[in-house]
Amino acid sequence: MAFDPSKSWDTYPDIEITLNVNGKNYKVKVKPYERLIDVLRYKLGFTGVKEGCGRGECGACVVLMDGELVPSCLVLAVRANGKKIITVEGLAPEGKLHAVQKAFLDTFAVQCGFCFPGFAIAIKHLLDKNPNPSEEEIKEALSGNLCRCGSYYRLIKAAKLASEYVRQGKIYFDVKR
Amino acid sequence: MAQAQVPEYVRVVEELFSKYKEFIYVGKYIQRWDAVSKITGKALFTADFLKFYKDPVYVYTVRPKYAHAYIKSIDTTEAERYPGVIKVLTAKDIPGVNDVGYVIPDQPLLADKKVRYIADPIALIVAEDKYVAAEAAELVHVEYEPLPVITDPLEVVDLKTLKEKEHVRIHEERESDIISHFKIRKGDVEKAIKEADVVVENEYRTGMQEHAYLEPEAAIAIPEADGGVTIIASTQCPFDVRKAVARVLGVTQNKVRVIVPAIGGGFGGKEDVVNEIGAKAALAAYYTGRPAVVIHTREESMIGHSKRHPMVAWYRHAAKKDGTLLAVEANIVLDTGAYASLGPFVAWRAIVHSTGPYKVPNARVDTLAVYTNNVYAGAFRGFGNPQVTFAFELQMDALAEELGMDPVDLRLKNILREGDRTVHGQLLTKEHGVGLEETLKRAIEVIDWYRKRKEYSEFAEGTLRKGIGLALLWHGNSIGVEGADYSSATIIINRDGTVTFRTGLTDFGQGAVWGLVLIAAEILGVPPQLFRIEPPDTSSTPDAGPTVASRSTVMGGAATMNAAYKLRKRINELAANMLGCSPDEIVIRAPEKEDVKPSDVEVFCKSDPSKKVKWTDVVEQSFWDGVPLQEFGFFRAPKAEWDEETGQGAPYVTYTFGTMVAEVTVDIETGAVKVDRMVTAYDIGKVINRVGAELHAEGGAIQGLGYALMEEIVHDKNGVVRTYNLSNYYTPLIDDIPDEIIPIWVESGFKRGPFGAKGLGEPSIVAIAPAIVNAINHATKHRFTQIPLTPERIYLGLKRAGKIKL
Ligand code: FES
Ligand code: FES
Numbered sequence: 017m018a019f020d021p022s023k024s025w026d027t028y029p030d031i032e033i034t035l036n037v038n039g040k041n042y043k044v045k046v047k048p049y050e051r052l053i054d055v056l057r058y059k060l061g062f063t064g065v066k067e068g069c070g071r072g073e074c075g076a077c078v079v080l081m082d083g084e085l086v087p088s089c090l091v092l093a094v095r096a097n098g099k100k101i102i103t104v105e106g107l108a109p110e111g112k113l114h115a116v117q118k119a120f121l122d123t124f125a126v127q128c129g130f131c132f133p134g135f136a137i138a139i140k141h142l143l144d145k146n147p148n149p150s151e152e153e154i155k156e157a158l159s160g161n162l163c164r165c166g167s168y169y170r171l172i173k174a175a176k177l178a179s180e181y182v183r184q185g186k187i188y189f190d191v192k193r
Numbered sequence: 194m195a196q197a198q199v200p201e202y203v204r205v206v207e208e209l210f211s212k213y214k215e216f217i218y219v220g221k222y223i224q225r226w227d228a229v230s231k232i233t234g235k236a237l238f239t240a241d242f243l244k245f246y247k248d249p250v251y252v253y254t255v256r257p258k259y260a261h262a263y264i265k266s267i268d269t270t271e272a273e274r275y276p277g278v279i280k281v282l283t284a285k286d287i288p289g290v291n292d293v294g295y296v297i298p299d300q301p302l303l304a305d306k307k308v309r310y311i312a313d314p315i316a317l318i319v320a321e322d323k324y325v326a327a328e329a330a331e332l333v334h335v336e337y338e339p340l341p342v343i344t345d346p347l348e349v350v351d352l353k354t355l356k357e358k359e360h361v362r363i364h365e366e367r368e369s370d371i372i373s374h375f376k377i378r379k380g381d382v383e384k385a386i387k388e389a390d391v392v393v394e395n396e397y398r399t400g401m402q403e404h405a406y407l408e409p410e411a412a413i414a415i416p417e418a419d420g421g422v423t424i425i426a427s428t429q430c431p432f433d434v435r436k437a438v439a440r441v442l443g444v445t446q447n448k449v450r451v452i453v454p455a456i457g458g459g460f461g462g463k464e465d466v467v468n469e470i471g472a473k474a475a476l477a478a479y480y481t482g483r484p485a486v487v488i489h490t491r492e493e494s495m496i497g498h499s500k501r502h503p504m505v506a507w508y509r510h511a512a513k514k515d516g517t518l519l520a521v522e523a524n525i526v527l528d529t530g531a532y533a534s535l536g537p538f539v540a541w542r543a544i545v546h547s548t549g550p551y552k553v554p555n556a557r558v559d560t561l562a563v564y565t566n567n568v569y570a571g572a573f574r575g576f577g578n579p580q581v582t583f584a585f586e587l588q589m590d591a592l593a594e595e596l597g598m599d600p601v602d603l604r605l606k607n608i609l610r611e612g613d614r615t616v617h618g619q620l621l622t623k624e625h626g627v628g629l630e631e632t633l634k635r636a637i638e639v640i641d642w643y644r645k646r647k648e649y650s651e652f653a654e655g656t657l658r659k660g661i662g663l664a665l666l667w668h669g670n671s672i673g674v675e676g677a678d679y680s681s682a683t684i685i686i687n688r689d690g691t692v693t694f695r696t697g698l699t700d701f702g703q704g705a706v707w708g709l710v711l712i713a714a715e716i717l718g719v720p721p722q723l724f725r726i727e728p729p730d731t732s733s734t735p736d737a738g739p740t741v742a743s744r745s746t747v748m749g750g751a752a753t754m755n756a757a758y759k760l761r762k763r764i765n766e767l768a769a770n771m772l773g774c775s776p777d778e779i780v781i782r783a784p785e786k787e788d789v790k791p792s793d794v795e796v797f798c799k800s801d802p803s804k805k806v807k808w809t810d811v812v813e814q815s816f817w818d819g820v821p822l823q824e825f826g827f828f829r830a831p832k833a834e835w836d837e838e839t840g841q842g843a844p845y846v847t848y849t850f851g852t853m854v855a856e857v858t859v860d861i862e863t864g865a866v867k868v869d870r871m872v873t874a875y876d877i878g879k880v881i882n883r884v885g886a887e888l889h890a891e892g893g894a895i896q897g898l899g900y901a902l903m904e905e906i907v908h909d910k911n912g913v914v915r916t917y918n919l920s921n922y923y924t925p926l927i928d929d930i931p932d933e934i935i936p937i938w939v940e941s942g943f944k945r946g947p948f949g950a951k952g953l954g955e956p957s958i959v960a961i962a963p964a965i966v967n968a969i970n971h972a973t974k975h976r977f978t979q980i981p982l983t984p985e986r987i988y989l990g991l992k993r994a995g996k997i998k999l
Contacts, residue, residue, distance in 0.1 A: 025277035025321055049324065063241035064234020066457070068407045069491040073919040076407055104234035117232045121224060124884045127892065128702025129231025130407040130457030136232060158927045162919065164407050164458050165702045166892030168927045169934070191229055192787040 033097035037062060038106025046093040053077050053088040055096075056103060064104040064133045068162065075134040075161030078141075079103050085141040104133035107140060112188040115181035116140050122177055125170035131163040139175045143182050149175070202828050203945060205758050206751045209716070210942070210949050217782075218714045218721055219948055220880045225707045226726055227455065227700075236455040239411035239427040240488050246413065249484040250279055252477045253326035254493070255316040255333045257308040260531075260566040260912025261343070261363065264306055264315070265336035272318060272332040277325035280480055281333065282317040288479070289443030293472060295433075295465040295571065297372070299364060300532040302441055302472050308337075309363055310531035310566055311912050312496040314469070319477045319485065342566045342912040346528040349563040352396075352507055355524055363531065363564040370564040372529060373537040375544040377840030379616060380555030385520035389511035393591045397508065397584040398979040399962075400905035401528070402501035403916075404573060405924050406701070408457020409489040410466055410498060414474035416482050421448030422475045428467035429459045429699050430739040435731045437468035438475045449475070453729040459701030460896070461572035461955075464739070465534050466498035495917045499534045499571030500906055502527040502562070504543075504580035510588045516598050516606040520555035521548045521588075521616075525581060527562045527570070534571030536562040541835075542669065543577030545617070545844045549585040550629055550667035551607040553616045558840070566912040574893070575955045578668055579900065579962060586664035586963035587978060590970065599646065600967070601637055604665055608633065609850075617835075619843040626941030626949065628876030629850035633665065635937050636852040636874040645856065649971060656862045659869075660972025663854045664963035668956040669845025670946075671744035671830055678830035678846075680748035681735040684713055684756045686822035690791025690809040692717070692724045697737035698749045699729050703954055704885030705745030709753040711882055712947050716757035717764075718781025718796075719808065720789050735825060743849070743952025746881055748828055750947030756826025764796075767820055768811050774798035781808060847943045849956040850876040853894075853964035855931075859972040861997055864984030868898055868930075868965055874937035875956060879949035889957040890936040897961020899925045905981045 030045040037060060044059050056062040056079070065088055068076035072087040079088045080102040107114035113121070116139045120126060135158065142149055142157040149157065154175045163171065181187070199207070213219075230236040243249060269281040284291050284305035294300040304313045316333050320326035341361045343349060348360055349370050363370050386392055412426040421444060428434050431451040439446045451471070456463065470487040477485035489497065509522040525543060529536030544560035593603040611627045614620050621627045637643070642661065649659040672678050685693040694713060700706040706726055714721040727734065737749055765776040772779070778799040783789050794808035815822050834842030854872040859865070873890045880886050903923040907915045916922040942949035962980050969987070970976055977990055991997045 025325065027276075057241070058244050061244045062234075063237065063244055066238070066408070067240070068409070068457075069919050071491070071918060071920065074407060074491075104232075108233075113229070113233070120232045121228055124222060124224065124888070126225060126228040126231050127704070127888055128407070128456060128458045129227070129236060130238065130702075132232045133234045136234075155927050162405075162407060162924060162926060164405050164460075164896070164924060165888070166895035166925075166930075167888065168895065168930050169891055170888075172927070 031094055033094060035096055036100045038102060048094055050093045051089060052091040052093045052096045055093040056088060062103045062105055066130055066133055068130065075138060076131055078134045078137045080137060080141060083144065085138060104136050107136060108188050111191060113191055114140065115187050116178040118181065118189040119174035119178040123170040123174045125167045125174050127165035127167055131161060134161050135171055139178055142175065143179055147182050148179055202755045205755050206945055206947060209754055209758065210944055213948055216715055218711045220883050222883055223711065223721055225704050225884065238408055238455045238457055239413060239425050242413055242425050242454065243486060246484040249486045250319050250321065250477055250481050251323040251326045252473050252485055252487045253318045253323065253330050254314045254473065255318065255330045256312045257315055257335065259308060259337055259339045260311040261340040262308050262337035263340065264304060264308060265338055267316060268334040269316060271334065272329040275325065275329040275332055277321040278318060278329045279321065280319040282319065282476055282480065287441060287476065290440045293437050293465065293469045294532065295534050296537050297533045299367065302469060310568055311914060312568065313531065317473055317477065319481060342910065344565055344567055344908045344910060344912055346526050346563045346565050347505060349565060350526055350561055352505060352524055352526060355559055355561060363566060371561050372533050372564060373540045373562045375541055375560045375840065376838060377544060377556050377558040377616060378838065379841070382520045382522055382555045382557045385555040386511045389519050390514040391592065391595045392509060392511045393588060393595055394509040395588065395591060395978055397506045397587060399504045399580045399583050400981050401503045401567065401570065402573060402900050402904050403495060403906050403922055404460045404462030405919065405922065406458025406460060406462060409491055409494040410463065410470055411488045412467060412470045412474040414478035414485045416478040419448060420444060422478055423450045423452065424471050424475060425452050425454060426467050426471050427456050427463055428453055429463045429701055431699065431729045431731050432697060432736045433464065433739060434468050434471040438472050441472040442475055442479060450730065450732045453699050456699060456701035460574045461576065462498055463701060464572050491919060492917050495922065496568060496914045499569050501573035502529060502536065502539055502570040502577065502580065506584045508584050508588050510592050512592055512596065516596055516603045518551055518553055518607045521553050521558065523547055523558045525558065525560040527560065527577065528565050528567060529562045530565055530567040530569035532569040534569045536570060539572065539577040543581050544840065545669055546578045546667060547581045547585065548616045550609045550665055550850060552609060552613055556616050567908050568906065568914060575959045578955070578959045582664065582666055582959050583963045583980060586960060587966065590662065590967045591976060600663060601633070601642055604633060608665065617844055618841045624944040625847045626876065626878045626943040626951065628939040628941030629665065631939045632850055632852040632874035632876050632937065635939065636854050636872045639935055639937065640854050640872050642854065656860055658859050658861055658972040659856065660859065660968040661854065661856045662964050662967025662971050663852060664960035664967060666851045666956060666960035667848045668743065668959055670747050670847050670849060670952045671845065673833040673845045678748065679828065680737045680744070680752040681825065681827045682709060682737065682749060682753040682756050683735055683823065683825050684760055686760065686812060688812060688816055690723070690794065690812045692719055693727060694724050695727045695734040696749055697729050697734045698745045703889065704882055705749065705954065708746045708882035708885060709749050712750050712753050713757040716754065716761050719794055720783040722789055723791055743954040743956065746950050747946050747952050748830065750881065750950060751828035752826040754826065754947050755828060756824040760822065760824045763820055764811060767815055767818065768796045768806065771806055771811065771814060772798050772804045774800065774804060846945065847951055849951045849953060851956055851960060853960040855964040855968040857965060857968040857972055859969055859987065861973060861991055864987030866902055866969060866987070870933055871931050872935045872937065874939065875953060876939035876941045877953045878943040878946050878951035879940045880938050881948065881950050886938065886953055887936055889953050891934050893957020894934050894961050895925050895930055897958040898929065898965060900958065901962035901965040901980050901982060903981050903983060
């Protein structure tokens with residue numbers, strides 16, 4: 017009855033795809049049913065991408081795919097073949113913080129932190145399109161992200177502050193600690 | 194006189210409370226230690242560790258088709274033949290004890306005789322892949338004998354008589370489906386009611402709330418060579434997981450090691466369910482010899498972990514014409530669902546708080562927790578108190594209305610002040626810190642209560658109505674009689690002058706552990722940036738008791754103080770020797786800068802600051818002198834007192850107090866509510882971690898808003914959960930928050946809390962819903978008595994009352 021590992025249990029084919037994640041190309045073998053989130057997290061190690069619901073409802077898993085905001089839990093990996101993906105790990109060069117992240121610190125916004133990668137990406141996406149958003153536009157842009165710890169006020173403040181940084185041309189900051 | 198009996202560890206806390214008046218770190222805005230790692234995506238949560246384990250097995254739980262049924266047979270053969278399935282485990286495969294009940298042993302890990310709710314685990318599929326595991330679950334054939342399903346606790350017990358009704362028993366192995374019955378008996382209620390000028394009587398209902406922490410539950414078990422297992426788990430209580438897993442595996446506790454990485458929220462929900470999934474993962478690791486993973490999907494999380502107890506309560510309040518409360522009577526029924534979980538403790542906390550922070554000379558309260566076939570209810574931020582607070586604070590407003598009094602004036606007449614006795618007969622003294630009145634006065638001043646109350650009362654045009662309401666709270670700190678109330682922490686000063694901090698208390702976002710570091714930093718003089726918090730690990734961090742009941746800052750803080758105090762004493766003596774002044778004169782101070790280094794910290798004599806050495810030199814000297822630079826601190830609360838028959842005694846060491854005010858706009862034609870503004874005024878004794886405190890005031894209010902207006906786990910009549918994902922269970926999103934939340938901090942000082950501190954974790958949600966509903970009732974001139982108060986309920990309520998025509 018024990019499972020025989022010499023027999024392959026998965027009859028689905030492996031498909032080789034290329035993903036450009038945070039500026040680097042990765043060739044990776046995936047199954048046709050595999051979700052982008054799992055490939056990013058477990059095959060490539062980008063665990064900054066979080067899974068909160070698996071159904072596109074919480075925003076914890078959002079990434080930029082060719083500049084568009086997508087929940088990586090709803091994208092099949094094969095559909096991301098050849099795309100440019102930005103995750104929270106790619107917002108700033110190693111050892112630096114992106115303006116959005118700096119703003120999170122300045123507003124003391126972090127609680128459990130599970131939602132922050134998603135909010136960081138959503139705010140970055142907003143600022144890419146609209147460097148000077150109003151409060152209403154910020155709320156609209158973040159309405160798909162859940163923060164159960166309730167850091168919303170600070171996330172709004174942080175988005176405003178980040179937009180100021182970006183408009184002043186301050187994109188990257190040193191990490192102090 | 195009692196002084197001689199005060200244990201040393203309490204004396205230390207009292208001494209430091211009276212000594213420290215000014216603070217360098219405590220109460221200041223200081224970035225939590227893990228903020229950078231969390232915003233860069235580097236912080237590792239449990240599921241993230243999977244990237245380090247290349248060949249894990251996946252565990253998926255087979256759950257029943259019925260919420261209540263006998264199991265006739267379980268046939269796993271087809272599932273076992275499914276390609277990719279390694280093993281299917283049922284109750285008979287459990288080497289130890291098949292039970293994960295938290296307070297009472299009523300909950301099998303894997304059901305074999307009976308299922309009692311719709312997600313009751315029956316079998317585990319262990320497979321090469323998570324999809325395979327889920328698919329194979331469909332191939333486990335279970336033969337059931339369905340039983341009638343009970344989803345309404347009032348089918349189990351009569352609200353008036355509190356007698357158990359005829360019903361199909363859910364737990365036949367027990368005497369009754371009533372799991373606990375607590376009482377308060379004080380004075381002569383009958384007589385008081387006869388003599389009263391006004392009596393108000395109402396029934397209240399609160400909904401089943403879901404924690405919906407953003408990180409679903411997860412556990413990874415790694416088999417160890419000696420037959421033991423290491424578990425990485427998203428748990429609030431690592432030592433409880435260890436105990437549960439050891440029992441299920443039938444091994445000693447020292448063979449089970451539980452490590453807690455970053456946790457994506459808990460709110461009380463990551464207590465018993467993690468014992469359950471930790472044990473499931475451990476079983477799979479035991480049988481396969483490979484790392485085993487349980488990661489709940491959101492759906493599994495929603496149906497498969499504990500919830501906030503729904504409550505049905507009948508309350509009667511009696512008062513004199515001038516508003517003086519004469520008596521409170523209540524029958525309170527809590528629905529604990531299929532298993533007790535922490536239900537008995539929740540029911541106890543509920544009854545302790547059931548009459549509110551008021552002087553109540555006569556009282557008769559009964560609180561019951563009963564089984565149903567709903568998803569089991571357990572711990573959730575507030576732990577029974579939000580439910581009763583909803584009821585008694587609506588009662589207070591109903592009473593005010595009957596009396597023609599302003600709700601604030603009625604409360605001012607009755608609130609607990611220093612020198613008063615609680616309903617349990619506990620005398621509140623200066624040592625407890627009783628700042629309730631100050632929270633009330635400051636809150637209504639900030640919001641301009643009397644003017645708005647009058648203005649909104651008079652306004653009755655169009656469809657948009659404004660209202661303002663308030664609610665008061667008290668919340669007993671730590672766990673009272675629910676168990677041994679102790680905590681501990683270890684501080685280690687390393688040879689390079691940095692500090693290692695260890696405690697078994699966990700941080701699931703609330704930041705309490707950071708508060709402990711601020712306390713240690715204050716006493717040692719070493720800035721918090723030089724501390725490293727080691728993650729809780731049952732093999733190296735001391736058992737600090739569970740991280741529940743708003744106890745981390747108070748209990749853990751007091752333990753931390755003890756460790757830091759002892760270390761500081763030794764360091765002072767050593768430095769005094771080096772510098773040639775008295776130990777009392779030693780000052781340790783760091784320059785104010787973000788990237789401070791150990792060598793920046795200076796140690797000098799107060800009377801002659803030119804006599805100084807570097808902190809790092811003192812540390813180095815201590816190594817040469819053999820002066821130990823690590824300390825363990827311990828604290829235990831005095832034993833709580835509670836008379837089972839009368840509810841008299843001293844249930845908690847102290848209470849956090851608060852006043853919440855809400856302003857709302859209600860569209861009476863659609864029932865839509867907008868909470869415009871809230872004031873949250875808390876007496877938490879002393880603010881330790883200011884950032885954490887503010888975040889709690891905001892986050893608790895937002896979660897409380899969800900509880901008040903939108904959140905409810907709904908079962909259909911078959912016990913099937915209809916709200917099983919975030920698309921049909923609504924939590925507040927960024928559009929739902931009030932325009933502003935104004936925090937107010939009252940620091941009354943609790944003599945036996947660290948620097949006077951009391952807890953805030955739970956209180957931050959306790960009185961939000963009644964404040965909002967009182968405001969809605971004010972706006973609509975209607976008396977709604979149920980939460981969540983959805984637009985539908987508002988609309989239908991007003992329509993039935995003939996208050997709207999549509
Ligand atoms: S995990 Fe993708 S949106 Fe929630
Ligand atoms: S900080 Fe916990 S979910 Fe946002």
